[in-house]
Amino acid sequence: MIKTHIRIGKTILKKPILGASGCSGWGNELLRFNDFSKIGGFVTKSITLNEKKGNEMPRIMETYGGLLNSIGLENRGVDYFIKNILPEIKDMECVKFLNLAFFEKSELEKMIAMLDSREGFDGYEINISCPNVAHGGISFNSSAADATSLLSGVRKMTEKTLLLKLSPAFEDSFEIGRIAEDMGFDGITFTNTYIGTAVDVKSRSFVFKNKQAGLSGPAIKPLSLMNVHKMRKKISIPIIAAGGVRTADDVLEYMILGASAVQVGTQLLVRPSVLEELCVELEERMKDLKIEDINELIGSIKE
Amino acid sequence: MSATLLDKKEISENIFLMTFSRSDKSLIYPGQFLSILHSSKEKILRRPFSIFSCSEDKVSVLVKRIGGGTTAITQMQAGESADILCPLGKPFEEKIDFTRTLFIAGGIGIAGINSFIRETKQIKMIFGDREGEFGKVIDFLGIECIYASESGLNKRKGRVTDFIGEFDFDTVVACGPKQMLRGVKERINGKRYFAVCEEIMACGVGLCNGCMVKYDDNTFRKVCTDGPVLDGNRIVYD
Ligand SMILES: Cc1cc2nc3c(=O)[nH]c(=O)nc-3n(C[C@H](O)[C@H](O)[C@H](O)COP(=O)(O)OP(=O)(O)OC[C@H]3O[C@@H](n4cnc5c(N)ncnc54)[C@H](O)[C@@H]3O)c2cc1C
Ligand SMILES: Cc1cc2nc3c(=O)[nH]c(=O)nc-3n(C[C@H](O)[C@H](O)[C@H](O)COP(=O)(O)O)c2cc1C
Ligand code: FES
Numbered sequence: 079m080i081k082t083h084i085r086i087g088k089t090i091l092k093k094p095i096l097g098a099s100g101c102s103g104w105g106n107e108l109l110r111f112n113d114f115s116k117i118g119g120f121v122t123k124s125i126t127l128n129e130k131k132g133n134e135m136p137r138i139m140e141t142y143g144g145l146l147n148s149i150g151l152e153n154r155g156v157d158y159f160i161k162n163i164l165p166e167i168k169d170m171e172c173v174k175f176l177n178l179a180f181f182e183k184s185e186l187e188k189m190i191a192m193l194d195s196r197e198g199f200d201g202y203e204i205n206i207s208c209p210n211v212a213h214g215g216i217s218f219n220s221s222a223a224d225a226t227s228l229l230s231g232v233r234k235m236t237e238k239t240l241l242l243k244l245s246p247a248f249e250d251s252f253e254i255g256r257i258a259e260d261m262g263f264d265g266i267t268f269t270n271t272y273i274g275t276a277v278d279v280k281s282r283s284f285v286f287k288n289k290q291a292g293l294s295g296p297a298i299k300p301l302s303l304m305n306v307h308k309m310r311k312k313i314s315i316p317i318i319a320a321g322g323v324r325t326a327d328d329v330l331e332y333m334i335l336g337a338s339a340v341q342v343g344t345q346l347l348v349r350p351s352v353l354e355e356l357c358v359e360l361e362e363r364m365k366d367l368k369i370e371d372i373n374e375l376i377g378s379i380k381e
Numbered sequence: 382m383s384a385t386l387l388d389k390k391e392i393s394e395n396i397f398l399m400t401f402s403r404s405d406k407s408l409i410y411p412g413q414f415l416s417i418l419h420s421s422k423e424k425i426l427r428r429p430f431s432i433f434s435c436s437e438d439k440v441s442v443l444v445k446r447i448g449g450g451t452t453a454i455t456q457m458q459a460g461e462s463a464d465i466l467c468p469l470g471k472p473f474e475e476k477i478d479f480t481r482t483l484f485i486a487g488g489i490g491i492a493g494i495n496s497f498i499r500e501t502k503q504i505k506m507i508f509g510d511r512e513g514e515f516g517k518v519i520d521f522l523g524i525e526c527i528y529a530s531e532s533g534l535n536k537r538k539g540r541v542t543d544f545i546g547e548f549d550f551d552t553v554v555a556c557g558p559k560q561m562l563r564g565v566k567e568r569i570n571g572k573r574y575f576a577v578c579e580e581i582m583a584c585g586v587g588l589c590n591g592c593m594v595k596y597d598d599n600t601f602r603k604v605c606t607d608g609p610v611l612d613g614n615r616i617v618y619d
Contacts, residue, residue, distance in 0.1 A: 100589065100590075101588055101589060102588060103587055103588040103589075107586055107587040107588050107606070110586070111586075123590075131599070131601070132593070132601065135580065135593060135594075135595075136581060137590070137591045137593070138581055138582075138583045138589070138591035138592075139581075140424045140425065140426055143423075143425065144425070145425065145426070145583065147583070147589070147591065149589065149590050149591065152590050152593075152601070295425060296425065344425070346584075346588065347426065347583045347584035347588060347589050348418070348425055348426060348427060348584075349418075349464075350466070350584065350586050350588065
């Protein structure tokens with residue numbers, strides 16, 4: 079029997095593969111394409127305290143081997159989520175993390191207070207790494223001191239699994255990862271998108287109204303692999319890797335470098351059925367490579 | 382879904398009618414689309430196309446070659462397999478009274494309109510392009526319509542919106558470039574208006590919020606799952 083279970087905090091993932099935030103919708107869109115009893119799980123789109131409209135179009139542009147996005151955390155707010163979306167996802171058979179985004183610490187605290195007594199999800203992915211909003215959010219990720227004051231006390235608010243999602247754009251992310259470990263976070267999701275941009279040569283203007291956008295997809299995989307490797311040296315709690323995962327071997331690469339699980343973002347937009355397909359492919363690949371327990375793989379890189 | 386390319390016809394320069402096998406059993410409604418994974422290495426996303434026509438085991442799309450993805454798709458040969466998601470988009474279930482509906486198509490927007498007029502060719506329609514380059518496509522469809530072209534070459538000179546006044550109607554269904562959809566809204570005085578929209582899409586299935594259009598109350602609709610048929614009077618075209 080091949081073992082693919084891994085544990086992150088209180089959560090057991092049957093497979094070490096999750097749909098990434100912003101590419102998994104609210105889960106229900108994925109149900110049409112995946113048997114949820116066969117996948118690890120997914121992270122919801124970012125939820126904010128109040129409704130957020132999202133950015134102007136265009137929000138998407140393809141680049142060579144990748145994708146730039148400027149979506150802007152569009153969602154209807156936590157109240158709407160609790161009333162209309164949570165009831166729909168609560169019985170889904172896989173692991174579900176709620177991605178929480180905010181502009182001030184008090185917003186994060188209010189959201190957790192409103193959500194925490196409820197059932198139907200496994201934990202939170204605290205997002206301080208969205209490059210697509212002007213204030214708050216990612217600015218917490220740029221300084222370890224700011225992140226410390228922001229995150230202190232959060233652990234006390236919940237017993238559910240607590241993840242922190244970090245940006246590859248700041249050197250301080252590694253220090254913030256270490257601080258989060260000390261505070262009792264259960265895992266670090268790494269990486270969010272890389273900050274990039276594009277220029278329209280005819281009009282000599284930025285393609286995106288926000289100027290900058292987040293780069294994802296196969297193009298970023300080597301960068302995120304290196305970042306996961308660096309993060310592994312800094313922390314000992316689980317890392318959930320993200321960045322250009324498309325194939326079972328991509329999953330294995332991240333795990334050998336020390337990730338406990340991976341998230342799939344962009345490839346889910348290309349192949350919405352990829353979560354289930356990857357889980358099957360992963361087991362086959364483990365058989366080929368004579369790996370019996372996925373846990374033996376984690377951090378097994380030879381240096 | 383895995384499909385096979387059964388047939389490819391070059392209807393006109395750079396415009397291909399491509400017919401694929403299908404194995405899904407879903408009903409396909411007017412305005413719905415499908416998405417094809419292509420082999421161009423440069424771009425990774427699927428390419429969306431209106432379902433031009435369909436039967437129980439086949440589905441056709443009319444593809445205009447404009448860039449890397451459509452070039453790769455139109456280079457496929459009969460017998461090759463393709464990865465297709467179909468059908469996508471919200472089923473359009475409003476009743477259409479053909480005697481009271483004006484259809485307007487601009488360029489390759491004809492593909493989005495064709496699925497509405499499967500039942501009858503006796504329709505009120507205006508088609509428009511730049512310089513008559515869709516002539517063979519319109520002949521192929523065998524539709525009687527006002528054919529407007531901006532250059533006027535062998536056609537009536539002007540834009541589709543110049544000819545709306547020639548018809549008596551209470552509903553419009555239009556598909557074409559955004560400027561055309563906007564022009565139609567400005568000429569129909571609030572009559573019922575179904576706009577078949579296109580936006581650059583990443584997923585086409587509602588996962589990413591990449592394909593939004595804005596409504597007049599500052600709310601957004603997803604073209605891929607709330608549309609592609611949307612209320613043309615409420616869209617903010619900018
Ligand atoms: C719901 C929907 C239905 C569609 N139906 C059809 C159809 O029936 N037949 C057909 O030929 N095309 C249709 N399109 C447009 C088609 O999807 C694009 O032409 C195609 O994706 C371009 O791919 P490419 O790689 O060849 O071009 P690219 O290299 O990606 O782009 C070439 C140029 O076209 C522009 N462009 C790309 N995608 C679009 C788009 N969606 N709308 C407007 N401009 C675009 C780009 O900005 C660029 O300037 C539809 C689009 C949508 C969203
Ligand atoms: C269209 C799109 C929307 C995204 N939205 C979010 C989001 O709302 N919150 C978040 O934490 N990450 C978001 N991300 C980042 C992904 O979750 C993921 O971290 C990143 O894309 C790298 O993985 P990938 O290369 O597999 O896409 C988004 C990515 C894309 C492509
Ligand atoms: S294209 Fe992804 S939501 Fe419409």
